[in-house]
Amino acid sequence: MDIGQLLKDISKGLTRGERPDGRMLKTHPYRRLMAHVMQTRNESVVYFDTFARADNLVRYLAEANKQFHVDVTHCLIAACAVALAENPKMNRFVSGRRLYERKGRFITFSMKRQKLGRDAKLAAVKLELPDGETFRGLCDRMNAEVKVERSDKKTAADKEFELFDRLPRAVLDVAVTAFKKLDHWNILPRDFIAGDGMYTSIFVANLGSLGMGAGYHHLYEWGNCPLFMMVGQIERRALVVGDEVVPTDVIPIRWSYDERIDDGLNARFGIDTCNRVLENPFEMLGCLKEDGSDAYALDRLKPA
Numbered sequence: 124m125d126i127g128q129l130l131k132d133i134s135k136g137l138t139r140g141e142r143p144d145g146r147m148l149k150t151h152p153y154r155r156l157m158a159h160v161m162q163t164r165n166e167s168v169v170y171f172d173t174f175a176r177a178d179n180l181v182r183y184l185a186e187a188n189k190q191f192h193v194d195v196t197h198c199l200i201a202a203c204a205v206a207l208a209e210n211p212k213m214n215r216f217v218s219g220r221r222l223y224e225r226k227g228r229f230i231t232f233s234m235k236r237q238k239l240g241r242d243a244k245l246a247a248v249k250l251e252l253p254d255g256e257t258f259r260g261l262c263d264r265m266n267a268e269v270k271v272e273r274s275d276k277k278t279a280a281d282k283e284f285e286l287f288d289r290l291p292r293a294v295l296d297v298a299v300t301a302f303k304k305l306d307h308w309n310i311l312p313r314d315f316i317a318g319d320g321m322y323t324s325i326f327v328a329n330l331g332s333l334g335m336g337a338g339y340h341h342l343y344e345w346g347n348c349p350l351f352m353m354v355g356q357i358e359r360r361a362l363v364v365g366d367e368v369v370p371t372d373v374i375p376i377r378w379s380y381d382e383r384i385d386d387g388l389n390a391r392f393g394i395d396t397c398n399r400v401l402e403n404p405f406e407m408l409g410c411l412k413e414d415g416s417d418a419y420a421l422d423r424l425k426p427a
Contacts, residue, residue, distance in 0.1 A: 143313030145223030321346025331356035349381035
C-alpha cells in the first residue's frame with residue numbers, strides 16, 4: 124500500500140469530500156435532501172420488470188461459438204457495458220449522504236466456482252471496462268477470470284474471507300461497523316475498494332445459467348453498488364405483435380436500482396439500451412467477420 128497516496132486520499136476525503144472511486148457532484152437541493160431522508164439503499168430501491176426478445180441472441184450465440192467461447196452471461200455484461208457508456212448517469216452512487224460520479228466503469232457478475240455444481244460456492248468477479256474494448260476482448264477477459272475462479276488457486280477474495288472468518292463474532296461486528304464508517308467519511312483505502320466486488324457500477328446475476336427464473340434482488344448496504352440485474356432462463360411467452368399473438372422466446376430481466384442516483388427516466392434509457400443490445404447482437408456485438416470489420420468498441424456503439 125502506498126502510504127503517501129493513502130494520506131492524500133484521507134486528507135481529500137475529510138476536507139473536500141473526495142473519494143478514490145468517485146467525484147462528488149453538485150446537484151439540486153431536492154436530490155441532496157433525498158440522501159438524508161432516505162439514508163439506505165434498500166429504502167431507496169425501485170424494482171423494474173422487463174424482458175428482451177431472445178430469437179436473434181440464440182442465433183448469434185450459435186454463430187459466435189464457432190469462433191470463441193461465449194454464452195448469455197457474456198452478452199449481458201456487454202449490454203451493461205454499452206448502457207453505462209451511453210447513459211453515464213447510471214454510473215453514479217450515493218455514499219455519506221452525497222452523490223458521486225464513479226471513476227471508471229465496473230461490472231461484477233456472480234458465477235458457480237464449479238460449473239453446474241449444486242453445492243459449489245458462488246464467486247463474484249469484478250471487471251473494469253476499459254475504453255475501446257470489443258466484445259471479443261471482453262469475452263476473452265471474462266473467460267480468463269472464470270478459469271482462475273474455477274481453479275484450485277486461492278484468490279485474494281478467498282484469503283480475505285478466511286481471515287475475517289477467523290475473527291470472533293464481536294470483533295467482526297466492530298470491524299464491519301468501522302469499515303462502514305471509514306467509507307462514510309471517504310477515507311476507506313483505495314486498495315480495499317478496488318478489490319471489493321460490491322464497489323461496482325452494476326451487479327449481474329444470471330440465474331438462467333442455473334435453469335432458474337429471475338427474482339427481484341435487494342441492494343447491498345455494503346459497498347456502493349446502485350444497480351442489480353437479475354436474469355432468468357430463456358422462456359416462451361405469448362407477445363402481441365400488431366393484431367396477432369406470437370409465441371416468442373424472451374429473456375426475463377428484473378432490475379433493482381437506487382433512485383437517489385437519478386430519476387426514473389434516465390434509468391429507463393439505460394434499461395432500453397441493454398435490451399437493444401441483447402435483441403440486436405449481430406449489429407451491436409459483432410466480432411464474427413474474419414476481417415474484423417464488425418468488431419466495435421463497446422463504449423462507442425451506435426444505436427442499431
